[in-house]
Amino acid sequence: MTKKNLIAYTIVALLFGAVGAYVGVNKSKEKADPVTTTVAPEAAAATTGPVNALYALSLPDAAGATQALAQWKGKNLLVNFWAPWCPPCVQEMPELSELQGEHVGKNLQIIGIGIDSASNIATFAGKFKIAYPVYVSGMSGTDLSRHFGNTTGGLPFTVLIGADGQVKKTYLGRLKFDQLRADLANL
Template sequence: MNKKHMAAYAAVAAMFGVMGALVAINKKEPSPQTTAYAPTGGKPHTAVGQLFAQSLNDLEGKPQALSQWQGKPLLVNFWATWCAPCVQEMPELSALAGEDGGKRFNVIGIGIDSPSAMAEFATKLKIAYPLYVGGMGGTELSRGFGNTAGGLPYTVLIGADGQVRKTYLGKLKFDELRADLAKLNG
């Protein structure tokens, strides 16, 4: 191939890249799908029991028992560094967790990602809540909460009683989340 052909291919590739970026910028984001769970007569949901039975590594590689969050209102966010809506919502989720400081609820993140990518990301964005490395096992955990497609981000609101109050598939709408958190503690 000569230099003229190579330059033409590069120009066409760049044009498609720009067109793809413009489509992505102008694309309207779908509303997150939410699911409310039926009460289980005061018993924790099975998926909650499975969550609290887990021990996952933190970003320093130390195993952490998720049972430490049992008995407290908890927001569990399943995410990945390669997931654009996850990355977009995390700064606001981190600010929300930082505002509350665990007084009314706690936030944890379970990454479906490599420990090194998660650590680099968390350091860069200064995430204010604990992050745990779930890997592909994290996808299975989220499926237990009704995330049958394994989509991300996927967030689960759990009451102090172990009841799943609501799940959110897609980028969080923070007005809705704040209203749900107020009901949880009201």
């Protein structure tokens, strides 16, 4: 890489960082309730399409090893779409790790689907202790989240899938863990 390219990449990275900082600082301090939906039983059949698409994927994990997501079939699954540059995503990760620790040996698995480059996800995972598998999807993760009902493409976006393969609930925005724990108790 030439010095000229390095300077150009640095300038672009600084611009993105400045825009992110500006948005973060100027965002309202009030936390809005996450947008949630509960899937009615008669609509459950329509929710198997995105679940089947999810289970059909094989994605690299943070270490670069490709993993089949079908390995999680038959478990209650909490799928968290996130990105390292998304402050609410990063803020909820310690609580998600704690939740995964509470459910070790139980029928719940949390997975993270990172919407960023493999190198950024690997760097992030190396800096922070994450107690659940994190996979790299790049921008295709946004398309997958849209199939689950995330029409705006916002992050974080979380999907609760029952062991029966049906979408039970979706959450847009930072999770409210009291509500999530109540939803998990109803599975």
